[in-house]
Amino acid sequence: MSDAPTFRRTRQREAIYNALSEAERPLNFEELLERARMHFPKIGERTVFRNVREMLDEHSLVRVYLPGQPARYVLPTGNHCPHFICRNCNNVFVLPEETPDILPGYASKIPPEFIPEGEEVIIYGYCRECPPE
Numbered sequence: 001m002s003d004a005p006t007f008r009r010t011r012q013r014e015a016i017y018n019a020l021s022e023a024e025r026p027l028n029f030e031e032l033l034e035r036a037r038m039h040f041p042k043i044g045e046r047t048v049f050r051n052v053r054e055m056l057d058e059h060s061l062v063r064v065y066l067p068g069q070p071a072r073y074v075l076p077t078g079n080h081c082p083h084f085i086c087r088n089c090n091n092v093f094v095l096p097e098e099t100p101d102i103l104p105g106y107a108s109k110i111p112p113e114f115i116p117e118g119e120e121v122i123i124y125g126y127c128r129e130c131p132p133e
């Protein structure tokens with residue numbers, strides 16, 4: 001094991017991990033890069049990109065896709081929690097309570113030619129930073 005590259009990679013991953021754990025919400029790539037640089041100022045965009053891809057492969061990072069939104073990244077929790085999208089700042093938050101699995105209740109209403117695989121609960125509104133006028 002050669003020390004230098006491993007050490008660098010570890011510090012860079014730590015920066016990504018810390019950025020996400022402090023954020024308390026899923027971050028898009030630009031936000032992740034900006035916050036990772038608070039921990040490791042010299043970290044480059046391509047390095048963050050490469051590390052994110054590796055962390056996704058290792059399941060130490062989860063990519064969140066929501067309709068009409070850029071991909072975001074979050075640390076895995078294993079819980080199925082609803083997402084909250086702020087109509088003002090467009091930030092995405094993960095709400096703390098798991099939602100009940102609503103799919104079984106809808107099964108009889110889904111036409112037989114469709115094969116449901118999952119569902120996603122998205123709540124829209126205003127975050128604590130953006131009270132409605």
Ligand SMILES: [Zn+2]
Nearest residue numbers: 086089127130
């Ligand atoms: Zn907001």
